[in-house]
Amino acid sequence: MNTDKSQQVGITIKDLTLSFGDTEVLKGVNLDIKPGEFFAFLGPSGSGKSTLLRAIAGFGPEPKGKILLGNEDIKSLPPWKRNVGMVFQSYALWPHMTVRQNVAYGLEERKVPTAQIRERVDNALNLVGLYHLADRRPSQLSGGQQQRVAIARTVVVEPRVLLLDEPLSNLDANLREQMRRDLLDLQRQLGLTTIFVAHDQEEANTISDRIAVLDQGVIQQVGAPMELYDNPVNKFVADFLGTANMLEGQLQQAASGKNFTTPSGISFPFDHPISGDVSLVFRPQSLEIASNSLPDDRITLQGFVKHREFLGHLVRYSIDVGGQVLMVDDPHRRGAEHLRNGEPIRLALKPEEVVALQ
Structure with a gap:
């Protein structure tokens, strides 16, 4: 698995606007996410955070503006040409496949040689601590283990960017705490530029290098967790963060x-x-x-x-x-x-x- 940090890529979003019909959901979003950064989109339901994440992944209507990975504008590319990995809230695992088959699926679709698939899948499963469960099916796993499978399936294809759409929301409180630490350790090990969507401020505060707080499709403030908490720029940020x-x-x-x-x-x-x-x-x-x-x-x-x-x-x-x-x-x-x-x-x-x- 590629852990070469010289391959890290930043994300620049310029004047991004996105509408569903007559409803404007994102309104002139501008962001610079650094290479290798663990970044969070935080906001209440309907703030536009998941829509912004999906726009980076290439899902939904094409927005206006620019989405740059490094120097490449990917806004008009289909999802499969962006080399961006996304972990969904529901995990979206194939129930009839084993853990190994789920993780291998993306590589098989890309026509990677069989020997290389086995090696990369083994590495990915070792990375998330599930090698010993490779032959089980998703129904035989706990929620935390299913999430690890979803992450392994995403990182095995060596994406340039990792996108996480509220991946901890289906877990109980104690497991969520452990998974936060595991996610951060994994991200640091891989060196992947990562964006994490959350509505829970504690999750964003404990895991992120920086946070963008959104409300009604507008970025209210960007900064490190303590900076936002101690120095909010408006009443919404002050009230939302604690x-x-x-x-x-x-x-x-x-x-x-x-x-x-x-x-x-x-x-x-x-x-x-x-x-x-x-x-x-x-x-x-x-x-x-x-x-x-x-x-x-x-x-x-x-x-x-x-x-x-x-x-x-x-x-x-x-x-x-x-x-x-x-x-x-x-x-x-x-x-x-x-x-x-x-x-x-x-x-x-x-x-x-x-x-x-x-």
């Missing part, structure tokens, strides 16, 4: 500096270059349950506990602050006492933990 607290209000100049005020009456000093209508975004773990003394630079908020949830490693409180509900995550420790519903509380927030969006 739990976010948002305060809507006005940021105006006051006598001693700038002051932020919400329509419900929440008010505190907040020094920031922008003014006017603004959304302040911060994460539940950024809020501290305040002690009696606090540093002068802390933003402080008064409220009461409206609800609490025990999540194992933490307790998540819903705090009513002037009619606005804020989420606060407090780490759980064995034997710790937690706040009760209705209990008054003071919260503290470092200004540098806040992102201001207009």
Whole structure:
């Protein structure tokens, strides 16, 4: 199996637009995916992420714009001429064939010599740890094993790019975690440029070098997982990537500096270059349950506990602050006492933990 990283190829997408009838599904998509990168398309249902993946593979109506693999525009090529491997959500294995026959199928269609087929299939099955199950049929395998067969069948033909369309969605939570690690190890070993479609942010965060967040056919932001989480460019990205607290209000100049005020009456000093209508975004773990003394630079908020949830490693409180509900995550420790519903509380927030969006 070819693991020569000098053969890695990048993907460039320019002004890509795609419609189904009168419905525009992708709207002017521009992307640069680096050679050998593990890249994710992330977004809610209907955001266009799977449509974009299928456009790269050559499935569906031909889009407008360009899809470049290296320097070659493949937009008008049929799927079988693109040398792009795709693993579908359903795995799409032939039920009447053995594991070996399923993996060999693509090579047989390409008229690869028999001896070479056996060698390449053996290598692919060893790569995904299924050589010992080569003579079983898909119905005799677990969901995770079936997924490995689908991956082996794809990589055995030595594609230039590997496309994964929500391949973990049919697996239970524990197996999904293991398969994420296995997928990443396999991708690093092969050095294949890989695109992974997910609607689960945890999957995308743990496996990807970079992520493109899509909504309504438009790329909202591209970046490394932590970069997107810590520095969202808009409210959609902030809210989609984890739990976010948002305060809507006005940021105006006051006598001693700038002051932020919400329509419900929440008010505190907040020094920031922008003014006017603004959304302040911060994460539940950024809020501290305040002690009696606090540093002068802390933003402080008064409220009461409206609800609490025990999540194992933490307790998540819903705090009513002037009619606005804020989420606060407090780490759980064995034997710790937690706040009760209705209990008054003071919260503290470092200004540098806040992102201001207009």
